[in-house]
Amino acid sequence: MIDARDLRKRFGHHEVLRGVSLSVARGEVVAVIGPSGSGKSTFLRCLNHLETIDGGQITIEGEVLASTDAQGHCRYPAEAQVRRICAKTGMVFQHFNLFPHLTVLENLIEAPLVVQGVARDVAVARAEKLLDKVGLSAKRDNYPARLSGGQKQRVAIARALCMEPDIMLFDEPTSALDPELTGEVLRTMRELAQEHMTMLVVTHEMGFAREVAHRVAFMDGGELIEQAPAAEFFAQPRHARTRAFLQSML
Ligand code: ADP
Ligand code: MG
Secondary structure (H helix, E strand, O other): OEEEEEEEEEEOOEEEEEEEEEEEOOOOEEEEEOOOOOOHHHHHHHHOOOOOOOEEEEEEOOEEEEEEOOOOOEEOOOHHHHHHHHOOEEEEOOOOOOOOOOOHHHHHHHHHHHOOOOOHHHHHHHHHHHHHHOOOHHHOOOOHHHOOHHHHHHHHHHHHHOOOOOEEEEEOOOOOOOHHHHHHHHHHHHHHHHOOOEEEEEOOOHHHHHHOOOEEEEEEOOEEEEEEEHHHHHHOOOOHHHHHHHHHOO
16 A cells, blocks of 8 residues: 655755655554654655655555656656545644634535535535544534544544545654543544554554554664564564664653
8 A cells, every 4th residue: 555665855964764665555554663853754744745755666555656767866746646646645643733713524524625526515424424433523513722632633533534545644643642632542543443444653652553553663763773563573673773762662
């Protein structure tokens, strides 16, 4: 579903991704962990074309989003094609990024209406089903400011799902939440995984990575240091930097 090969990204002279390769199979949940500043968000943002890459190749469901020629020039397909490929992925951010001036329901139907051109009644039906799924039907007509952080993040997940993506990207979805609110968000994500959604999750929640992810990847200093099936990753981390990071998370 996702195949990233040798991704490179610079901000000025700072090389933030130094040849990152990772693939995610259909129905697979992959957790990406690593210290702050290691390039995890940038990696996700490249997959969703919120950032352009400086080298490497990104393939989403067999379609090339970005590639690099022999001269080292990166190429993207025409804009319509890029948009179509990116529509296969939905993204959830650390800080929710809900539209504050729209109600919960309006947040969900905005993109289906505007981007997909779905009929309003179809979008509303879709949204109501998803709000029910994340347990927030009662908040349908509230504005985001009236919700708790955990509720906001569940709305953000429902909003991403409302575009019917095949892949969900999560960038530290619980990091901005009070500890007592992380459970409800993780539960929603766990349910999504149980429904075989393909998920790439940047997280500091080691319990979630261990129990829900099929595979765990560790990033440090713009490099993907190691990846392994979750049980193996935690039982026998191979790299000293991984071991040091896992120690620091205890
Ligand atoms: P992580 O998500 O692992 O904390 P990021 O991908 O956010 O790491 O950042 C990796 C590095 O890239 C950091 O040093 C950060 O300061 C830098 N960086 C991220 N985004 C930008 C940007 N838009 N401009 C300049 N530097 C950036
Ligand atoms: Mg980040």
